[in-house]
Amino acid sequence: MEHRPLSELSSVADLKIPEDVKVPVLTKRERLDRWVELLEREPDRIVRTLDEIEWKPKAQRLALRADGSALTVAYSDPVLRHAGLRSDxxxxxxxxxxxxxxxxxxxxCSCHGGEAMRADEAARRVRGIRSPSLWALYFGWFR
Structure with missing residues (x-):
């Protein structure tokens, strides 16, 4: 029997966590770290962006999604779904x-990445929101 960490198993199997098993609640940082990890598994993968988020009315903006987006990558992970991610x-x-x-x-948003970007670029951006003090390092921006 080969032993693998849970983070690796989700790429080879659709893991179902039994309802009677208590799963630790993920912190905000752990959720974002998991998203980064998922994106970095396939750094050359092209992920679609969401079209002009800032111009949509709030209800339409909240419902935005795109097949093959960075959110699709997150939602395809059973660990994040079990932790409460409802959709992409x-x-x-x-x-x-x-x-x-x-x-x-x-x-x-498409205004920051065009119609699509590499998954490693999306991971870099998630890392930036995970650690806002690093924005200047990642983007040359100050908030």
Missing amino acids: KFGDAVDFFQISEHDAHIVL
Whole structure:
């Protein structure tokens, strides 16, 4: 029998965690770290962005999604789904990852990445919202 960490198993099997098993609640940092890890597994993968988030009415903005987006990568992970990620929609991601719409916009919007970007670029952006003091290092921006 080969032993592997749980983080590796989700890439080879759809893990179902029994309801009677208590899973530790993930902190905001752990959720974002997991998202980074998932994106970095396939750094050359092309992920789609969400189209012009900032111009949509709030209800439409919260419902935004795109097949093959960085949010799709997160939602395909059984660990994040079990932890409470409800879908790959913008609003569900903002709630689950406990990030502002502004931060989610920086990671996911087409105005920052074109129609698509590499997964490692999306991971770098998630890392930036995870550690806001690193924004200047990652983007040359000050908040």
